[in-house]
Amino acid sequence: MTIYTEEWIKKEYTCSSCSWSGTGSDSARGLLYRGKFVELTCPTCSASLDVLILPAEKGCAHSLEGLSEEQLKAKAEAAEQERQYRDKCLSSADQLPILADGEITLSWDMEEDQTLIRNGETVIWSEPAVYEGFDRFEQIALLLKEKYGTRLKDLAPTDRSKLFLYGDYEPSLAFIIKVRKELFGVDAES
Numbered sequence: 269m270t271i272y273t274e275e276w277i278k279k280e281y282t283c284s285s286c287s288w289s290g291t292g293s294d295s296a297r298g299l300l301y302r303g304k305f306v307e308l309t310c311p312t313c314s315a316s317l318d319v320l321i322l323p324a325e326k327g328c329a330h331s332l333e334g335l336s337e338e339q340l341k342a343k344a345e346a347a348e349q350e351r352q353y354r355d356k357c358l359s360s361a362d363q364l365p366i367l368a369d370g371e372i373t374l375s376w377d378m379e380e381d382q383t384l385i386r387n388g389e390t391v392i393w394s395e396p397a398v399y400e401g402f403d404r405f406e407q408i409a410l411l412l413k414e415k416y417g418t419r420l421k422d423l424a425p426t427d428r429s430k431l432f433l434y435g436d437y438e439p440s441l442a443f444i445i446k447v448r449k450e451l452f453g454v455d456a457e458s
C-alpha cells in the first residue's frame with residue numbers, strides 16, 4: 269500500500285506474475301473504491317501491484333454552502349456518529365497494555381460487532397468492526413508495531429474475522445498479505 273502523493277508516479281514496481289517492471293505512471297489503474305482506494309495493476313497481465321490510499325477530503329466547510337437545513341442536519345449527525353466511532357478507536361500506542369517479555373503473536377478476531385486484538389485468549393484491544401476494514405487493519409498493525417517493536421511477529425486474522433475484513437473487495441486479501449509481509453515479514457497465504 270502506498271499513501272497517495274506525487275511519489276507513487278515514480279515508484280518502481282516489478283510484477284510478481286510476469287516479467288514486467290516499470291514505474292507507477294506506467295502501471296494500469298483499477299477502479300476507484302469507496303472514493304478512497306485505487307488499485308494499480310500490471311499493464312501486461314493485470315496482476316495487482318499496489319493499492320493507493322487517497323488523501324482524505326479537505327475543505328469540507330466550503331461544501332456546506334447551498335445545503336438545505338435537512339441536509340445540514342444529516343451532515344451534523346453523520347459527523348457526530350463519526351466522532352463517536354473515532355473515540356472508540358485505537359489512536360495511540362499508549363492505549364495498548366504492556367506485555368511480558370518475549371515474542372508476541374497477535375490475532376485479529378471478531379465477535380458480534382467488535383474487532384478484538386488477542387494475545388492468545390486475552391483481548392488486549394477491542395473497537396467497533398468495520399466492513400472491509402482492511403485499511404483499519406493496517407492502521408492498528410502500525411500502532412501495535414510501534415508499541416511492541418520487533419517482538420511482535422504477526423497480526424493474523426482469524427477465520428471468522430475474514431469474511432467481514434475482506435468483504436467483497438478482492439484486492440483486500442492481497443492488501444492484508446502485503447501489510448503482514450511488510451510489517452512482520454510473514455509470508456501468509458490468506
Ligand SMILES: [Zn+2]
Binds near residue numbers: 283311315
Ligand atoms: Zn504482470
